[in-house]
Amino acid sequence: MTGAASDQSVLLDLKAVSQTFHSKRGALPAVRDVSLSVGRGEVLCLVGESGCGKTTTARMAAGLAKPVAGSVEFEGADIWQLGKRERVAYRKAVQFIHQDPYASLNPIRTVYATLAAPLRKHGLAGSRKDAWEQAAALLARVEMTPAANFLNKYPHQLSGGQRQRVAVARALALGPRLIVADEATSMLDVSIRVGVLRMLSKLRQELDVGFVFITHDLAIARHFGTGGRIAVMYLGRVVEHGRTEDVIGDPQHPYTKALLSAVPDLAPGPRRDPGLRGVDIPDLAALPSGCTFHPRCPLYVPGTCDAVEPELLEAAGREVACHVVAGQADAAPADDTREKTGGGV
Numbered sequence: 001m002t003g004a005a006s007d008q009s010v011l012l013d014l015k016a017v018s019q020t021f022h023s024k025r026g027a028l029p030a031v032r033d034v035s036l037s038v039g040r041g042e043v044l045c046l047v048g049e050s051g052c053g054k055t056t057t058a059r060m061a062a063g064l065a066k067p068v069a070g071s072v073e074f075e076g077a078d079i080w081q082l083g084k085r086e087r088v089a090y091r092k093a094v095q096f097i098h099q100d101p102y103a104s105l106n107p108i109r110t111v112y113a114t115l116a117a118p119l120r121k122h123g124l125a126g127s128r129k130d131a132w133e134q135a136a137a138l139l140a141r142v143e144m145t146p147a148a149n150f151l152n153k154y155p156h157q158l159s160g161g162q163r164q165r166v167a168v169a170r171a172l173a174l175g176p177r178l179i180v181a182d183e184a185t186s187m188l189d190v191s192i193r194v195g196v197l198r199m200l201s202k203l204r205q206e207l208d209v210g211f212v213f214i215t216h217d218l219a220i221a222r223h224f225g226t227g228g229r230i231a232v233m234y235l236g237r238v239v240e241h242g243r244t245e246d247v248i249g250d251p252q253h254p255y256t257k258a259l260l261s262a263v264p265d266l267a268p269g270p271r272r273d274p275g276l277r278g279v280d281i282p283d284l285a286a287l288p289s290g291c292t293f294h295p296r297c298p299l300y301v302p303g304t305c306d307a308v309e310p311e312l313l314e315a316a317g318r319e320v321a322c323h324v325v326a327g328q329a330d331a332a333p334a335d336d337t338r339e340k341t342g343g344g345v
């Protein structure tokens with residue numbers, strides 16, 4: 001089953017979670033009925049265009065927001081039903097890394113103070129000397145050596161890449177079993193991004209930490225998610241979910257295909273027009289009927305795709321939410337259904 005965390009012991013289990021925000025425009029169903037899991041040491045990448053619900057899902061996965069429906073389990077326990085002591089243990093076990101390290105680090109705390117705070121708070125460091133040595137060891141983990149050069153520095157004295165490494169070191173301080181990283185490298189320059197990604201991949205292997213890794217960049221998902229799984233989100237739902245190699249190498253959902261066609265590195269050869277019928281992403285406050293991708297979909301079958309919302313079903317060794325791919329509707333000849341052609345995602 002591709003929807004579950006294979007044979008590894010399950011760390012995180014999102015069970016049919018939904019999140020709805022309320023705005024002047026009405027209810028915004030940002031995430032609907034998403035079920036995903038992550039095993040020990042496993043990586044799950046969440047990808048999709050801006051606004052598809054990645055961050056909202058990540059925040060629920062990390063216990064930062066409560067779903068309006070469904071449940072979030074960590075190591076078999078519903079995280080919103082935990083007693084005080086279990087909640088402290090959960091907080092240590094699951095760490096969140098933000099997109100913007102500058103905003104997430106306290107500007108008036110040195111690197112040492114930033115790293116010592118969680119160690120002290122959870123009774124993991126007694127003396128200052130002990131805290132200093134542990135902070136230095138954490139910096140070594142994120143390849144910031146010699147540590148003495150950094151421990152007394154403030155965030156504004158570090159580069160963007162160094163700041164994100166400190167944020168990662170802080171996330172590691174309490175020995176997490178799951179890290180939820182939300183666009184953790186998207187604000188870094190390309191050359192620095194590669195180094196931070198490599199460091200995160202190494203940590204994942206060395207420490208056996210599970211990752212929920214959010215990125216809008218499929219090339220990054222392919223790199224970081226090697227050996228793991230990818231879930232592609234569209235308008236709050238998962239539309240394709242399977243092994244990274246399968247989803248990137250042989251995408252099935254027309255939306256995944258369109259996303260990939262926009263990344264030259266992942267779609268070698270002449271650039272192919274994904275044949276989308278429309279370029280605009282529908283408004284969450286007024287979702288299209290049936291499959292929410294149908295107004296843009298090149299495989300659109302009138303009467304089916306605009307009437308019934310497809311479920312995530314097993315197809316070609318992964319899960320896909322598409323009537324046509326799942327064999328429940330025949331694709332109409334493309335020209336019959338197109339209102340307009342071309343356009344990327």
Ligand SMILES: Nc1ncnc2c1ncn2[C@@H]1O[C@H](COP(=O)(O)OP(=O)(O)OP(=O)(O)O)[C@@H](O)[C@H]1O
Nearest residue numbers: 021022028030049050051052053054055056057284
């Ligand atoms: N607190 C909020 N109040 C109202 N709407 C929200 C709130 N948070 C998110 N949304 C809306 O929910 C939808 C999903 O947002 P989310 O941030 O999860 O998407 P995303 O895929 O992470 O996008 P991005 O990459 O741009 O952050 C968007 O339409 C967003 O505007």
